[in-house]
Amino acid sequence: MSPGSITRPTADLRGVLCVALLLACAGGVVAGEPVIRVYPSRVVLEGAADRQRVIVQAVDPDGRTLDLTSRARLVPSLPGRVRIVDGMLEPLVDGTLELEVSVDGRRVQVPVTVRDAAAKAPVRFGLDVMPVLTKGGCNSGSCHGASRGQRGFRLSVFGFDPAGDYFRITREFVGRRIDLARPASSLLLTKPLEQVVHGGGQRFDSDSEMYTVLLKWLEQGAPVDGKDVPRVTRLEVFPSEVVLSGAGAGGQPAAGDSHRLVVRAHYDDGTDRDVTGLSVFTSTNTAAALVSFAGVVSGQRRGESFVMVMYGEHNVGLPVIVVPSGPAAKFPALPVANRVDELVHAKLRKLRVVPSKLCDDGTFLRRVYLDTIGLLPEPSEYARFVADQRPDKRKRLVDTLLGRPEFTDLWVMKWAELLQVRNVKGGFFGWLRKRYLANVPMDRMVRELLTAEGGFFRDPPAQYFRQVGKPKILAENVAQVFMGTRIQCAQCHNHPFDRWTMNDYYAFAAFFAQLGSKRNWEDTREQIVFNTGSGEVRHPIDDRVMAPRFLGGKVPKLAGRDRRAVLAEWLTDAGNPWFARNLANIAWAQYFGRGIVDEVDDVRLSNPPSNPELLDFLADRLVADGYDFRKLIRTITLSHAYQRATEPTPSNLRDHRNFSRAEFRRLRAEVLHDCLCQATGVPSRLGGFPLGTRAVQLPVASMSSEFLTTFGRSNRETVCSCEVDVQPNLSQALHLINGSTTWGKIERGRVLEQLMTRHDDPGDVIDALFVRCLSRRPTKDERTRLLAAEVAATDRAEIYQDLFWALLNSKEFLFNH
């Protein structure tokens, strides 16, 4: 299926909307009445076996959806042409007709076409039988899909190898699994019906569609698929959106209302089919919504879920929102800073979540400093910013920060992680830094990187291809870093929760098949990467040569060109659905602690963006601004969404996905280290680098540093964003309390000395320490109590030391908030 089908309305949905609009005009419906939608908007029945279920949905003015299918009356205009059995349309005679759907006195017409009503289509293995094996759970990893199968019977996990499964079912153990003389007594049927002992229990009933498909196939003689078997091109699920009522605000989980889903597959011969009965449904968040075996979704608690639909090797998803039951509270009118806020608010309105208020100047100052340049604001900057009365002072601050070299350091570090720079020599890091300093547009930089060739020293980006000869790893890395999607699963089997098949994987790997490397004999330390112009990637199942194909895209015309150049062109093209979205998401995650798709490198059908419109907008902006990262970050940081306080409102208490408030984020190892150095005024010596080199500036992650390791720096061993660990843990707390880093720096530093000479008033020293560490003044209470302690103390210096230590150990210091 096409990547766009989740976010963009399909042709059918557009049709539905038109129907709904027409209805609204023709019926003279008063505003405030629900809109009636019928899915699908048009039905084509081809062949005697074709079926199509029609579902009827009402959309309340407050956005809630109701499944009216069971209440609706379906009346065909020509009753002889189709019949309706249990809500299913079945063909009788060829021709066209209108299906009149009436519910609550409202009517909608659905055009129906019947073709080849007499033609009996055979059951095909790949098309019909394989989905049954997936739907029944037969080929799941814990059953016959396990690498050794069960009791000697193995199926390919999630059906990546239909030909192999056909062989194993029909011919591996001749005389056992199927019996063509007595099809119904084949083990393939008696086991899942549990008519005989079956370790996996009963998988389906004898009146299910699954049983019927298998039985018919056996009755036909278990034929192998011919070359003419159509292939699924696209899968779609109706309705396009579901907003259900869950339990009340009291929070008691209770069954909310439910909605039936219908799945339709489109084939490359132009036909389509209702495959609901053969699809597998899963909910990504069962606390919010459950989905039944038959595809009925029911609301539980307030929240969001994503229902994944798998049919054979194809996947499609449907967002489901669960709101509290009862009438919607009035959503406040919120001011917006830019388009980002409009999009964030639109989502929050749907969820009925009210965002937190904006944060104060001090908080914003600290937050934007840490996020943008990885340092704390100096006390002087704090004073200047707080005193500044200009209305656009936040915007000015952002502009200043974006111009600072530390901004470059932070992002060069991030990219050095993603590109796995692990070598000081050779200048890869330096190349990256130069590119960033020059503000080279990201697309150009990536093109240079992906097409790099030559010696590692003279052409540093060529080091990106040091894993020459491993096209699979290169492909995986490129997909994960530049497209934000993980394709590793598809190396061995079709991705169960995404659209990637083994074909996709190996065809993508083929872009990196024609790379070679050799030693530079003038300087034997140097490797040279070059295009060999030959070499192919083969599919491991049938050993066929894979023509390079873009991930989720077309087979390009190579015409003898460097395959990588063709790939880089496609990747950085303005129309590429992945590249700009991925970059925008990475930038967003830097400022919010989580991506719009989270993890940022795990874009997946079953892990959709929490706000696709927002991601699209940011990506479009990035493209429109010529891939200028700084402009994108300006847009992000100036939004109210970024400037929210961390204090929750009653309705956003449990929301962590929709940016309704600021999250607490532990500072990453390098930034925390640099902040400690900055606050104490004592730089560290890291590895062999000059004193004063900040952790963020380190080109490699290999030199030993207990502090950085404890706080979870990236080892750069993989491209995974999960390499950077920002989870707090006990050893971190102990390191700060007992370790030499904090205390040693306080003792060696001259900060307290200077403060005590500069200020006579103990209150001023306390104020200065607070501003220095936390970018805020102490509260009245804090100040009074600290002063009392100061007066009682015998050694003033000691009490300041203790305070300094306590501040550096406080959560407020360790976290960005």
Place this chain on the structure above:
Amino acid sequence: MFQAGPVPGWAQRAVSAWLLLLVIGPGGNDLYGQAAKTKPAAKTKPVTKITFRDHVAPVFRRRCTGCHGGGQPKADLDLSRYVAVLAGGSSGTVLIPGDPLQSRLYLLVSHAEEPHMPPKRPRLPKAELELIRRWIDGGLLSTTTSRPRTSKRPRSLLSQVGPPLRRPVPKLAGEPLGARPRGWTAVSVQTASRSRAVVALAASPWSSLVAVGGIEQVLVYDSALGQLLGVLPFPEGRPHQLAFSADGEVLWVAGGEAGVGGAVVGWQVRSGRRLFEVTDGDDVVLGAALDPSGKRLALGSDRVVRIVDIASGKTTHRLDIHTDWVVSVAFSPDGRRLVTGDRGGGLVLWETRQWDRVARLSGHRGAVTGVAWRPDGRVVASASRDGTVRQWESEGGRALRNWMAHEGGVMGVACRGDGRLATVGRDGLARTWNQAGSRLGQFGPLADVATRVALVGVPGWLVVGDWSGDVRVWREDQQQPAAKWRPGLKRAPPAGR
């Protein structure tokens, strides 16, 4: 089922062949007839001595000395002079007098071992191969006046086939060997609109009878015509394996209903009377064998081999060593050995007095799909899903020879009195082999997997079943099958071959 309609050419030929057999009478209707025929022939008609000078040297000159001759012979093997030939090459001697199947030269030129010689050329013509074989067999004579050489090495078991251990005696004087059904009650054949794959197939070693598994029935045919002779009901379920006793008097079937229960049932061939029935566990019995004494039964019950005393019906021993379903079971013709194979490739040789394990016959990397004893009881062959056939010596279980018989997997193996083997495979082919693993003949390919092979008591005939349910009878010297039918099919198959 018997094919209706005009009698096609093959049938006429088959009928005349059958009539001929009847005329030949007891002696001629003997599986070992070939051996019996050649030996007296050797006495009456003096065989020319095969010598290096007169026969073999010209072959070598024509085929080999281009490389293995001259100043620098390949692999230091010079085939142009007698003494040099005996001396061998860089890898040692290439000829063992009297033992062609251990002579490297013969193994390579007959394509039983690699590298095939001459390289990248077709195999030598049969006549030339035969000359070389007989020259080695005759003791590597140099000229007609030379004395035959002998070897101190014991002759390979594969080169010496003994007489069958049990040569059955006809019950009545003058009656041909091999029981034929007589006066069985007519039971109608269960049919279906489609056939199941042939998985149970057996042939009487002394007559042209063939038994095929049907739908809860065992169908007995005359292989010459595909004519149905009788039907044995097997309500216990699906027949999975069929076998005749060595004297052709008893026919037994292992089978059952998957996930329900298994059974082994034996019948007297003449009368169609049930002799015994043994039930087992909750799944099909995939393999079983009757002791030559007819008193006990070995059957695969899941991963265990059960030894059952037929008279009492009691299990006397449980051989618990296999790690997967036991699918192949066979007693040696003297009853002293039992070989059992499983779906995981495990193969075990047992002695049948104390039921101790003699040896694990390790080598197969896929399910053991069949085992076949050489009628003299000294060698057993096993076939596997891994595509190989392996032969084993019966006393200690020593591995003798193995070769790739069918890419994709061997489905079944059968052994003739003279030690020749027949195999069928997933490639849809049936092949015959000598004991060294040189291919003698090939039949097919069929449209689908060839599932089982059996050798009827008519010399040179083999019966092959396939996945689509067809049974075919081939004469070894003809490429077209002599008969073909599809048991248990509701409609008659379309006319033609």
